[in-house]
Amino acid sequence: MGSSSSNLNTIPNSQELMQETGFSAAHLLRLYERFEFLDKDNKGHLRPEDFEAVQELSTNPIGDIIIGSFFSPGQETVDFPSFVRILAHFRPAEKNRTRDGAQPEPANSSTGKLKFAFQLYDRDRDGKISREELLQVLRAMLEMQVTEEQLESMAERAIQEADLDEDDAISFDEFKKSLEKVNIDHKMSIHFMK
Amino acid sequence: MEEFWAGVFWAMKIWLIMIISLIMIPAMFGFSLGISETYMTILMKTLKWATQKIQKANAEERAANNSPSNGLILRENGSMEKELGELRRSRPKPPVGGDFTLSDCFYFIRRGIESIVEDEVTQRFTSEELVSWNLLTRTNNNFQYISLKLTLVYGLGIFVRYCILAPLRITLACIGLSWLVIGTTAVGFLPNWRIKFWLSEWVHIICYRICARGLSAAIQYHNRENKPKKGGICVANHTSPIDVVILCNDGGYAMVGQVHGGLMGVLQRAMVRSCPHVWFERSEMKDRHLVTKRLKDHVSDKTKLPILIFPEGTCVNNTSVMMFKKGSFEIGGTIYPVAIKYDPKFGDAFWNSSKYSMVSYLLRMMTSWALVCNVWYLPAMHQQEGEDAVQFANRVKSAIAHQGGLVDLQWDGGLKRAKVKDTFKEQQQKKYSSMVVGDDSSSNSD
Numbered sequence: 001m002g003s004s005s006s007n008l009n010t011i012p013n014s015q016e017l018m019q020e021t022g023f024s025a026a027h028l029l030r031l032y033e034r035f036e037f038l039d040k041d042n043k044g045h046l047r048p049e050d051f052e053a054v055q056e057l058s059t060n061p062i063g064d065i066i067i068g069s070f071f072s073p074g075q076e077t078v079d080f081p082s083f084v085r086i087l088a089h090f091r092p093a094e095k096n097r098t099r100d101g102a103q104p105e106p107a108n109s110s111t112g113k114l115k116f117a118f119q120l121y122d123r124d125r126d127g128k129i130s131r132e133e134l135l136q137v138l139r140a141m142l143e144m145q146v147t148e149e150q151l152e153s154m155a156e157r158a159i160q161e162a163d164l165d166e167d168d169a170i171s172f173d174e175f176k177k178s179l180e181k182v183n184i185d186h187k188m189s190i191h192f193m194k
Numbered sequence: 195m196e197e198f199w200a201g202v203f204w205a206m207k208i209w210l211i212m213i214i215s216l217i218m219i220p221a222m223f224g225f226s227l228g229i230s231e232t233y234m235t236i237l238m239k240t241l242k243w244a245t246q247k248i249q250k251a252n253a254e255e256r257a258a259n260n261s262p263s264n265g266l267i268l269r270e271n272g273s274m275e276k277e278l279g280e281l282r283r284s285r286p287k288p289p290v291g292g293d294f295t296l297s298d299c300f301y302f303i304r305r306g307i308e309s310i311v312e313d314e315v316t317q318r319f320t321s322e323e324l325v326s327w328n329l330l331t332r333t334n335n336n337f338q339y340i341s342l343k344l345t346l347v348y349g350l351g352i353f354v355r356y357c358i359l360a361p362l363r364i365t366l367a368c369i370g371l372s373w374l375v376i377g378t379t380a381v382g383f384l385p386n387w388r389i390k391f392w393l394s395e396w397v398h399i400i401c402y403r404i405c406a407r408g409l410s411a412a413i414q415y416h417n418r419e420n421k422p423k424k425g426g427i428c429v430a431n432h433t434s435p436i437d438v439v440i441l442c443n444d445g446g447y448a449m450v451g452q453v454h455g456g457l458m459g460v461l462q463r464a465m466v467r468s469c470p471h472v473w474f475e476r477s478e479m480k481d482r483h484l485v486t487k488r489l490k491d492h493v494s495d496k497t498k499l500p501i502l503i504f505p506e507g508t509c510v511n512n513t514s515v516m517m518f519k520k521g522s523f524e525i526g527g528t529i530y531p532v533a534i535k536y537d538p539k540f541g542d543a544f545w546n547s548s549k550y551s552m553v554s555y556l557l558r559m560m561t562s563w564a565l566v567c568n569v570w571y572l573p574a575m576h577q578q579e580g581e582d583a584v585q586f587a588n589r590v591k592s593a594i595a596h597q598g599g600l601v602d603l604q605w606d607g608g609l610k611r612a613k614v615k616d617t618f619k620e621q622q623q624k625k626y627s628s629m630v631v632g633d634d635s636s637s638n639s640d
Contacts, residue, residue, distance in 0.1 A: 145627035
């Protein structure tokens with residue numbers, strides 16, 4: 001339940017956030033309430049433990065990896081603007097947007113969503129998904145269910161399929177190419193209700 | 195000075211006489227003078243009027259804003275197989291072995307982010323959100339000043355609740371509890387004649403009726419033909435300790451629980467004198483076999499009252515039913531399910547034990563408008579052939595959830611402050627691995 005009469009004024013920089021992320025005022029308010037709810041000790045920022053309190057997230061095989069994606073490398077806290085910026089990736093993409101070359105790519109476009117997924121794999125943010133990084137994600141998703149050899153052969157196959165310039169790693173463009181037939185917008189969007 | 199004290203005593207005497215005659219005596223004999231009914235009617239009319247006023251004023255705002263009782267997101271609940279199948283449709287299936295693709299993780303990512311934005315469990319441990327304000331300070335979220343009349347009614351409400359109702363209710367509660375202790379001890383001195391059982395039931399019911407008046411409880415019992423019988427086990431959803439008062443107003447039950455110290459301990463020892471309840475020492479609770487045996491013994495004795503158990507093991511906010519622990523369903527015997535649903539408009543019955551202590555919770559209850567609830571007695575259920583305790587528990591849980599209009603969840607309420615067991619995560623991993631590794635039996639050895 002929200003605190004007493006929170007309105008947009010309690011959220012710092014709300015107008016800029018709305019511009020940047022594309023969330024409506026009502027949604028931003030609800031997300032702020034959610035942020036405050038997860039922040040049980042009222043610290044003003046979230047730590048990994050606050051995310052881990054969500055039971056459903058603990059049953060997700062890559063739950064820890066998703067939690068990690070909220071935190072920039074080396075950071076242990078995430079504040080509200082960063083929280084919302086990550087969630088903005090999952091807004092449904094706007095259709096019929098005129099592409100203006102000068103504007104930065106919005107977070108919720110197909111490319112923005114792909115970039116988010118790419119960074120989930122590419123933990124050290126060096127722009128390439130190495131074999132080891134791919135193995136880490138596979139291990140998280142399958143853990144006890146398959147042998148190490150099976151994991152490695154799956155990773156091998158995935159890299160062979162996607163790696164076009166044969167540098168034994170998957171760059172962002174190769175990632176994008178291998179997923180070009182997938183309806184990214186549909187699969188990586190959350191329906192925010194009016 | 196003396197006249198002052200004499201005056202005070204006189205006022206207190208009148209106060210007590212009024213309470214005894216107008217509330218206690220009708221409670222003892224089970225009839226009603228209509229005072230609480232009148233109060234409830236006035237209360238409902240007032241709240242309805244307040245709701246209309248607020249809605250009129252907020253008509254335009256409502257169109258733009260999110261109504262608080264709606265969720266924030268609409269979750270797509272497709273199964274893992276269906277969604278991963280869709281994700282992979284774009285790729286030809288590889289000839290050999292597994293079928294992992296880079297896009298598989300999209301499904302998990304989306305589910306994970308959905309959980310972060312809104313999840314089923316944590317919202318069950320906060321009080322239910324009201325659609326419209328019920329003139330209590332504690333539920334005042336975004337409701338701004340509307341009109342002078344409304345504010346006056348609100349102020350009057352505060353005065354009535356804190357200065358008139360609360361002292362009245364506290365007095366009643368004290369009288370009720372002391373009556374329980376005295377009465378049960380007195381009955382305990384009688385030898386085991388038939389009349390002892392009858393008297394003990396009478397004493398118990400009176401005490402609970404007085405306590406119920408002490409909370410201004412308006413309870414509706416449905417399907418009383420299904421009421422739990424002796425030698426059975428009564429199972430209900432748990433929202434607060436007051437559930438016990440609600441259920442015992444309509445019949446006697448044998449309680450099960452840990453031995454406490456202090457006031458609770460006094461009550462427990464007194465109650466046990468007049469009729470058998472099952473109280474466990476803390477050390478005994480750890481030994482599951484001992485617990486089950488004692489309960490089994492109690493149940494097999496058909497002269498003893500039905501046991502009252504809350505299988506959720508914790509208080510939930512009355513919008514959903516959480517996992518039923520299977521222990522109660524392994525005892526054998528007939529299960530009588532009961533569904534309890536409180537009406538949140540008149541008072542929030544949920545005890546958030548991490549937020550409020552027992553005493554502050556009771557005070558909050560006594561300064562609410564009233565406690566309105568519905569109790570449904572469901573037909574008796576037995577464990578069927580080939581059904582294990584967990585499945586039986588889930589069946590009973592669904593029946594209760596369905597009757598009470600509550601959401602049926604499979605999560606364990608006892609874990610609201612702890613981490614979830616890894617078995618759920620493993621289930622997800624197993625499911626995923628069967629899609630990835632598939633029927634490639636040659637690499638599945640060991």
